[in-house]
Amino acid sequence: MNNNVYQRVTSHLVLSAHLNAASNLFGGLLVQWADECAGIFVMEVLKTHHVVTKKISEVLFNEPAKLGDVLEFLCRVKAVGMTSITVECVTRAKQIDREDRLRTILNCDFVFVKIDKFGRPAHHQFVLEES
Ligand SMILES: CC(C)(COP(=O)(O)OP(=O)(O)OC[C@H]1O[C@@H](n2cnc3c(N)ncnc32)[C@H](O)[C@@H]1OP(=O)(O)O)[C@@H](O)C(=O)NCCC(=O)NCCS
Structure with missing residues (x-):
């Protein structure tokens, strides 16, 4: 996996x-959806359910989302530690009849930690490819 x-x-x-x-x-609710999205992403990357959110970065709401908007949530691995992994989640909104206009409404980072069966940090062994 490439971090870009x-x-x-x-x-x-x-x-x-x-x-x-x-x-x-x-x-x-938007932050909840972004956390869920980043959680799904990190579970797929680490191939385990045993991850918890340790930290959410500053949350800036750049633009509002409105009724009928379709939101897409995109993720990338931003940094990798021994037990932690930092995921950037970008949320983009579009009016379905104006697909040319995508607004980035939220951009934040989530630090997840892999845990063992006792809830203690566990090594995840994940390595990011050089880009
Ligand atoms: C996640 C948890 C087990 C980590 O415990 P801890 O005592 O902080 O463990 P450690 O100090 O060994 O740190 C574990 C990892 O978190 C990272 N970390 C700790 N504090 C951090 C912070 N403030 N910011 C970013 N990363 C941090 C450490 O760098 C380490 O990563 P690394 O091994 O890749 O270097 C514990 O804090 C916890 O259970 N928190 C509650 C999680 C939760 O319920 N989340 C909400 C629902 S999912």
Whole structure:
């Protein structure tokens, strides 16, 4: 695996139940979707369910997502340690009838740690290819 390549992992459609009082996508839900996406990605990379989120970087909401937007969540491995792995997750939004316009609405990093059956950090043995 190369650390410059983003993989599209999940997608979501913004429904009315996902909106806040300002008619934008609720930010907490967006972070939950990004965490889930990064978690799926890291489980596939490390080939295990035994990973936990250790840290979420600063969260900046660049632009709002609106009702009917299709969100795509892309990930890449950003850094690799002994027991941890840092995943960058980018969320892009598009209006389905204006596919030319993709807005990056969220970009944040997640540090995951592989754990053993006692919940202690465990070596994951994953090595990133040189790019
Ligand atoms: C994950 C957990 C087992 C790690 O325990 P810990 O005492 O921090 O373990 P360590 O100090 O050995 O650190 C483990 C790894 O996390 C990294 N880490 C620790 N603190 C960090 C921080 N503030 N920022 C980034 N990485 C950090 C360490 O560098 C290490 O990675 P490395 O082996 O690749 O160098 C423990 O913190 C935990 O169980 N947290 C709760 C996880 C959770 O419930 N998440 C929410 C739901 S998934």
